[in-house]
Amino acid sequence: GDSVTQTEGQVTVSESKSLIINCTYSTTSIAYPNLFWYVRYPGEGLQLLLKVITAGQKGSSRGFEATYNKETTSFHLQKASVQESDSAVYYCALGDRSGGSNAKLTFGKGTKLSVKS
């Protein structure tokens, strides 16, 4: 089956410092999966941050970037300079597109980012 492993627990970063949240995936599918980062801000629902559906491509949104690396099966989330408003829980997710009817997402356990001023 599919699995996603990401930096677990809580990460604390000072404002204006850089951030990286690691994500690696495993799939038994012969097709390369679609990869996503979702985010849950305090008091809000889970929402899509960025997605990449082509291996080797980079996705970006709100200053965050993630590159789909099929060799290392990784999709790390990075930001050069975090802000207090980035404090949230971040989830890496995989979508297996090998099956014609299988659209479910497999999520990592989530990483809580706290940005201190």
Place this chain on the structure above:
Amino acid sequence: NAGVIQTPRHKVTGKGQEATLWCEPISGHSAVFWYRQTIVQGLEFLTYFRNQAPIDDSGMPKERFSAQMPNQSHSTLKIQSTQPQDSAVYLCASSPRDWDYEQYFGPGTRLTVL
């Protein structure tokens, strides 16, 4: 656009009782998904519908759990004879195209089984 609506937001049941959770997807979205979130297991897929038809229920516990989508405007997740281990946040999501995977999540229903 109100987004995905889930009701109730919180539900407390006694062990052995039935719980029904409701989801109203975004209008025009053809796919509806149910997930369950716990601290131990994280976010787990339960089941999904496309154009109201059940497509994949591989994540549903085989006993006591059932899901339906009687019309395009709502879906229900029913848990019979609830157990303490069913306590979780149940998330509903909808998508305009299931193959695109861009899912829009509701706020969730927190189920507590005493």
